[in-house]
Amino acid sequence: MRHVVGFLSGLILGPVLLLLSGWAFSHLRRLHGSGLGALDGAGPLAVAGLVGVGLVVALLAVPPRLTPMLPLGAALVLGGVSAVAVLRGHLLERLPSLPGSEGALLLLPLGVFVPVVLVLLAPVFVGGRWRREPEGVTDEEYFEGLYGDDDERGRGPSAGAHSGAPARSGPRHRA
Numbered sequence: 001m002r003h004v005v006g007f008l009s010g011l012i013l014g015p016v017l018l019l020l021s022g023w024a025f026s027h028l029r030r031l032h033g034s035g036l037g038a039l040d041g042a043g044p045l046a047v048a049g050l051v052g053v054g055l056v057v058a059l060l061a062v063p064p065r066l067t068p069m070l071p072l073g074a075a076l077v078l079g080g081v082s083a084v085a086v087l088r089g090h091l092l093e094r095l096p097s098l099p100g101s102e103g104a105l106l107l108l109p110l111g112v113f114v115p116v117v118l119v120l121l122a123p124v125f126v127g128g129r130w131r132r133e134p135e136g137v138t139d140e141e142y143f144e145g146l147y148g149d150d151d152e153r154g155r156g157p158s159a160g161a162h163s164g165a166p167a168r169s170g171p172r173h174r175a
Contacts, residue, residue: 003069010073013060017053018078018113022104024049029103061119068123075120078113085109 027046028038038047060071085092085108092105107113 002067006067006070007073010060010070010075011077013056013070014074014077014081017056017074017116018081018104018108019098019100020049020053021100021113022102022107023100024053024103025107026100026103057116057119061123064126064128066123068126071120071123075117078120079117082108082111082113082117086111 024046027042027049031038031041031043031046037043060066060074081092085105089109092108095101
């Protein structure tokens with residue numbers, strides 16, 4: 001079930017990445033055309049959008065416990081739209097006009113998203129991401145070292161040394 005939800009989420013995140021990149025590109029291009037820098041006007045907002053794109057790509061590609069279907073769905077969207085832009089660019093003109101679509105339509109035939117597609121496809125080939133890993137510590141193991149024995153409480157510090165139990169100076173639970 002987690003693979004299905006991950007794939008559907010990837011199909012949603014692919015166009016979001018595409019439109020956010022196109023929106024930031026169109027804003028930065030407009031600033032450059034008017035002679036302003038990336039830190040003038042709406043430039044910091046566009047740079048923040050590009051940082052957001054980078055963070056989303058990193059969060060899709062890096063976490064080992066995440067299903068590989070999520071970055072696969074996003075990679076299929078970005079790769080498919082890039083291929084359509086190169087092979088049949090006139091089909092993309094029929095898409096509705098959304099914020100960022102102008103910039104995205106300029107970036108797609110240039111192959112800007114191909115490296116992003118390759119980064120998003122890499123987790124599919126990591127075998128450990130297809131299996132759900134077992135939990136590290138069971139409840140019994142966790143609660144085992146938290147509390148001392150009831151019979152050793154209240155007898156003083158020297159009572160534990162005579163009972164045969166080793167004396168412990170640090171915390172008895174795992175971090």
